[in-house]
Amino acid sequence: MDPAVAGLAFVAIFLVELPDKTFLATLVLSTRYRPVLVWLGVGLAFALQTGIAVLLGKVASLLPTTAVQLLALTLFLIGAVVLFREGRSHHSAAEDGEEYAAKAGDVHGAKVVLASFLVLFAAEWGDLSQLLTLTMVAKYHDPVSVFVGALSALLVVSGLAVVLGSALLRWIPLHVLHYAGAAICLVLAGVTATEILT
Template identity: 70%
Template sequence: MDPVVIGLTFLAIFVVELPDKTFLATLVLATKYRPFLVWIGVGLAFAVQTTVAVLLGHAVSFLPEEVVQAAAGVIFLVGAVILIREGRNHQAADEDEVVAKDVGGHKAVVASFLVLFAAEWGDLSQLLTISLVAKYGQPAAVFVGALAALLVVSGLAVVAGKQLQRFVKLHVLHYVGAAVCLVLAGVTAYELLT
């Protein structure tokens, strides 16, 4: 496993997920349930979805390299546009809150799993994971980097989410994520053209 690929994957997924609905949903769930149980449920959902994304990315890697590079570049550009639009929306209006039932134990884990499992299908982080596996051809390294980023973001949400939002505005996080996507798109375009 290439530590550079792990690091790049971690960075890309981390900055994309930090301002995402996932962070906010996890934060809200942690106010309704015991935070550790929320983190377990969310972590399990991320593990399943990261596995699916890595497998899809590995399958895509069998396509011609130029096609994979072009598709990855387009996904990075689309991701940047989505994050910029969401950043603008968050500047203009407050995010709606997710409401969860007050339950404990395994029900909190299951509820957290189901909320995040449903919310993440086709999410930008899943698409980026697919693209990164296809681009670098290192599914294990991308899996480790992506899952680590998702677990850290969800951990931040359950532990320090409210405090983080006091210091860093949500739209700023969207713009940082968009910048990372633009850099990845630029690097991909450069590699494709050279």
């Protein structure tokens, strides 16, 4: 495992997911149900989603290097645009999160874990973090490092949502987090463009 690749995956996914619906959905679910059960369900969903992204990235790594780099560049630029637009729209935590909490219904115990798993698994399918994970595996050819970094970032983000969610949103406006994620995507796009040109 390469700590540098794992660290890069962690930072990129952390900054992309912190202002994302993942954080908001986990925050709202943890206000309705036992936070540790919500975090467990969310963590299981992330492990499966990240595993799928890593497997798809491994397949994509078989493509020619230039094709992988162009795909990575495109996804990073799309990610930057999406996050920038979300930052401008100033979505409120209550509005976004209520949708996900409503999907969970009234559940207890092991059903909270399952409901949290299903809500986050559905919400994250094809999400920017999953696409970035896929791209990083294809680009760096290190699925274990990317998996560890990406999953760690997702678990930390959901843990923050469970423990500090509403307080964090009072300190750092949501649109600032979106802009930080967009900036990271632009940096990654710039690095990839430089690799393509050299």
